[in-house]
Amino acid sequence: MTQGQKATPAIAETARPGGLWIAFTATLKRDMTLMFRRRGELINPLVFFALVITLFPIGISPEREVLALIAPGLLWVAALLAALLSLDSLFRTDYDDGSLEQMLLAPQPLAALGLAKVVAHWLLTGLPLALVAPLLGVMLALPAGSYGVLVLALLLGSASLSLMGAIGAALTVGIARGGVLLSLLILPLYIPVLIFGVGAVQAAIIGEGVAAHLAMLGALLAASLLLAPWAIAASLRISING
Amino acid sequence: MWTFIHKWGSPKWFYAMSARLQPWCWAAALMLIALGTVWGLGFAPADYQQGNSFRIIYVHVPAAFLAQSVFVSMAAASLVFMVWKIKVADMAATVMAPFGAVMTFVALFSGAVWGVPTWGTWWMWDARLTSMLILLFLYLGVIALRGAFASRDGGSKAASVLAMVGVINIPIIKYSVDWWFTLHQPSTFSVTSRPAMPVEMWLPLLIMVLGFYCFFIALTLMRTRSEILRREINKRWVIDLAREMR
Amino acid sequence: MAFASLGAFFAMGGHGPYVWAAWGVTALLMAACVIHARLERRQLARLLMRRARRGSTSQPHQASHADDP
Known part of the structure; x- marks a missing residue:
């Protein structure tokens, strides 16, 4: 490990206001590049999503009426689980190779760098999940007219899921087998997103206004955008320094 | 003011002072719960709709109150620990978590049992029961996270962060669940408005609630004292204390 | 009544x-909490007393990290 050049005071002083944005985009770019190198891991959540959705017609009933009734909830639960599955690796590799410690030493606030990592994670899991969802919706006989709302709700919701999930991932990154623990910590916090996300799709199906639900999802996203980075930074510090 | 906080933040001082406070809390808890039990079980009139099954309220509501209050106290203690690095606060938070989980379970169990004569089923996805179930998972998460860390310090800090994250989420979860499951009885007891129940029904309930709170304080003091001894076992004052005990 | x-x-x-x-x-669970x-x-008192007895024969130093059974 190269002894953190960034930590030397000379460079810390040159961290101008612009430095924050540069660090943010650099971290984002770096994470995207690294994730693109492991394409298999990128596809995995999507395959998982499709696979879980496949289980339900087999497990419950292939009848279109039954499936249409449960489709909004199924799509949301499956997307939520797929997002959860990918969270464990969010900080894991950086923790193992020590680059997380470098981030800790960086002059830029850890919260911003953590946020950049979460954004990268969302762009490569939440976003594809939201885009694939209508396809699986067709397979579940999701009634027409709710597809746009499904994508929009998933886009808003999965961003909150990534942010809140990152807190759990940061808390458990130092624990050897933290995967199950991570889901125990995070799933209860996902419930409001699930409720309003499913609510939006169901409201669209019965032709009610969806603005209220989407506004709630937006509010949840705003709140987690405001608070989660600090919790992520604090959790990362705890996981690294003990 | 600051010296006061720092005195209570010292484990030794806390140990000595809580020893004086503790018997009073136990006495108050015992008296209030005994009074509430006799009154609630034997003397409060039966509900005109639910008959005598409504007497479950005298354990369900105090337990539900406590389940939420314990989480809030735990988060407050966690905040004190994280901001001012006061170790006693973390020790208190450590012992509060299992008790909170027990109270949440009591609220869930009594609610489920109450459901049989009221709804005709053991489990109803009713707003309050569902929130309680989620609260139980939050407690289990905090306890599990603390236990998963190899170092006590790391576990304490991680559990503190999770408790604070949880306490921010509890109202959000509660309101979203309330919004979703409209099929529930209106809240039986609120602090701000006078309940619709007659006095001879809600007065024993109030006594029970107070008794449960005293029980919580007494138990927390007692277990925090044990936790202090456990963590400070190599400190001079604990060794001296052990000499005196002998 | x-x-x-x-x-x-x-x-x-x-x-x-x-x-x-x-x-x-x-009642059972609350009693279990108290017990x-x-x-x-x-248990802690017993442990402390055992350590104190041992300590009176050989003065313990500030052994802050000694793990005792």
Whole structure:
């Protein structure tokens, strides 16, 4: 490990206001590049999503009426689980190779760098999940007219899921087998997103206004955008320094 | 003011002072719960709709109150620990978590049992029961996270962060669940408005609630004292204390 | 008194099993909390006394990290 050049005071002083944005985009770019190198891991959540959705017609009933009734909830639960599955690796590799410690030493606030990592994670899991969802919706006989709302709700919701999930991932990154623990910590916090996300799709199906639900999802996203980075930074510090 | 906080933040001082406070809390808890039990079980009139099954309220509501209050106290203690690095606060938070989980379970169990004569089923996805179930998972998460860390310090800090994250989420979860499951009885007891129940029904309930709170304080003091001894076992004052005990 | 007899008190107007199950489990768990706290305290006291006895023969230094069984 190269002894953190960034930590030397000379460079810390040159961290101008612009430095924050540069660090943010650099971290984002770096994470995207690294994730693109492991394409298999990128596809995995999507395959998982499709696979879980496949289980339900087999497990419950292939009848279109039954499936249409449960489709909004199924799509949301499956997307939520797929997002959860990918969270464990969010900080894991950086923790193992020590680059997380470098981030800790960086002059830029850890919260911003953590946020950049979460954004990268969302762009490569939440976003594809939201885009694939209508396809699986067709397979579940999701009634027409709710597809746009499904994508929009998933886009808003999965961003909150990534942010809140990152807190759990940061808390458990130092624990050897933290995967199950991570889901125990995070799933209860996902419930409001699930409720309003499913609510939006169901409201669209019965032709009610969806603005209220989407506004709630937006509010949840705003709140987690405001608070989660600090919790992520604090959790990362705890996981690294003990 | 600051010296006061720092005195209570010292484990030794806390140990000595809580020893004086503790018997009073136990006495108050015992008296209030005994009074509430006799009154609630034997003397409060039966509900005109639910008959005598409504007497479950005298354990369900105090337990539900406590389940939420314990989480809030735990988060407050966690905040004190994280901001001012006061170790006693973390020790208190450590012992509060299992008790909170027990109270949440009591609220869930009594609610489920109450459901049989009221709804005709053991489990109803009713707003309050569902929130309680989620609260139980939050407690289990905090306890599990603390236990998963190899170092006590790391576990304490991680559990503190999770408790604070949880306490921010509890109202959000509660309101979203309330919004979703409209099929529930209106809240039986609120602090701000006078309940619709007659006095001879809600007065024993109030006594029970107070008794449960005293029980919580007494138990927390007692277990925090044990936790202090456990963590400070190599400190001079604990060794001296052990000499005196002998 | 809301009940005419002791039998009526235990029957709780037909809701006896529910009322007593809820109250019983609550009482049991709260008692378990107290018993657990007492046992914990007694165990610690015993441990402390054992250490103190050993300490009186050989003065313990500030052994802050010594793990004792």
